Amino acid sequence: MTTIGIIGAGNIGSQLARLAVQHGHQVVIANSRGPETLTDLVTELGDQARAATRDEAAAAGEVVVVTVPLAAIDTVPAEPLVGKVVIDTNNYYWERDGHIAALDDGSTTTAELLQDHLPGARVVKAFNHIGAADLTGHATPAGTPDRRALVVAGDDAEAKQVATDLIDQFGFDVVDAGPLAEGWRIQRDTPGYGPRLTADQLREALRAATR
Numbered sequence: 001m002t003t004i005g006i007i008g009a010g011n012i013g014s015q016l017a018r019l020a021v022q023h024g025h026q027v028v029i030a031n032s033r034g035p036e037t038l039t040d041l042v043t044e045l046g047d048q049a050r051a052a053t054r055d056e057a058a059a060a061g062e063v064v065v066v067t068v069p070l071a072a073i074d075t076v077p078a079e080p081l082v083g084k085v086v087i088d089t090n091n092y093y094w095e096r097d098g099h100i101a102a103l104d105d106g107s108t109t110t111a112e113l114l115q116d117h118l119p120g121a122r123v124v125k126a127f128n129h130i131g132a133a134d135l136t137g138h139a140t141p142a143g144t145p146d147r148r149a150l151v152v153a154g155d156d157a158e159a160k161q162v163a164t165d166l167i168d169q170f171g172f173d174v175v176d177a178g179p180l181a182e183g184w185r186i187q188r189d190t191p192g193y194g195p196r197l198t199a200d201q202l203r204e205a206l207r208a209a210t211r
Contacts, residue, residue, distance in 0.1 A: 001025055002166075005061020007054050007076055008068040009038055011132035012089050016065055017041070018136060019170045021048040030057040032072065055080060063162060065089065066114060067127075070097040073114050082120030085159040087166075089127040090114065091188050106211050109183040111153065122159035125183040126152045126167060129193045138196060139171025149173040149199040151192065151206070153183040173199045177206055185209040 004020045006013045009031040017027045027049040029038060035051035042049045058064055058080035066076055067089040088111045092103045102108045108116075111125040127135070130150060138148045150172045154160040164174045177185055185206045186192050192205030 003028060003060055003062050005057035005059075005064040006030070007057050007064065007066050008089075009041060010067065012127060012135070013065065013067040014041055015132045015135040016067070016089075016127065016170075017045055017049060019139065021045050023169050024048075028052045028057045028060040030054045032068070032075070063087065063166065065127075070100070070110060070113070073117055076114070076117065078118050078120070081118050084121055085156075085162045086114070086118060086121040086123045087126050087163055088114045088123055091128050093188065106184065109180060109187070111180045111183045115155075115180060122154070122156040123180065124152055124154035124156070124159050124163040125177075125180060125186070126150060126163050129186045131194070134196070135170070141171070142168060142173075146198050147171075147173050148196050149175050149202045151175050151177045151186045151202065153177040153180055153186070155179050175199050175202045175206065184211060 001024050003026040006017055006027060006029040009029050017029050020027050030052050038051035042051045055077045058077045063085045064081060065087045070090050070092055090110045092110050111123055115123040140147050150167050152160050152163050152174055167174050190209040192202055197205060
């Protein structure tokens with residue numbers, strides 16, 4: 001059993017919280033509006049979950065998921081995340097986030113921006129190319145034929161293994177895309193972004209991605 005901190009209680013954060021408690025983990029979840037606004041969700045999740053502030057979720061989590069809009073990553077507390085595995089689910093939507101030159105010109109990626117903000121954390125890109133409903137709807141046990149696969153990318157091998165084990169437990173095969181800098185291969189408008197793909201199909205989609 002792991003305590004998973006979740007910063008961001010939107011569609012992805014809420015679904016990951018559901019998967020976490022289904023698989024026996026403790027969840028500490030936070031949003032930008034305060035713990036009191038999460039009463040319905042934590043009631044649904046049961047005794048394994050509690051609402052908290054962002055700082056509390058960051059401090060409590062052994063693994064922490066950051067799933068906030070890109071414009072809000074500066075609000076993620078850095079100090080409590082030093083040394084921890086931090087899973088970044090973010091995508092860049094310039095219509096929502098405004099244009100970010102370093103993303104527009106391809107000189108960095110969303111996960112690298114988060115890593116820059118959290119220099120002591122071990123950031124892994126994951127869960128950014130699947131719809132929220134599919135996180136529970138497409139999850140299947142290991143060994144299921146044509147099981148859906150999800151990507152991880154990161155610079156720390158041990159952190160990627162932690163994320164890989166969690167994703168497999170949650171119901172998906174895992175494809176390693178390489179370092180954080182390769183995370184662009186699974187961003188918006190790439191072949192692997194969105195569709196239900198097996199591991200082999202997802203590897204091919206990563207190879208086919210262009211900037």
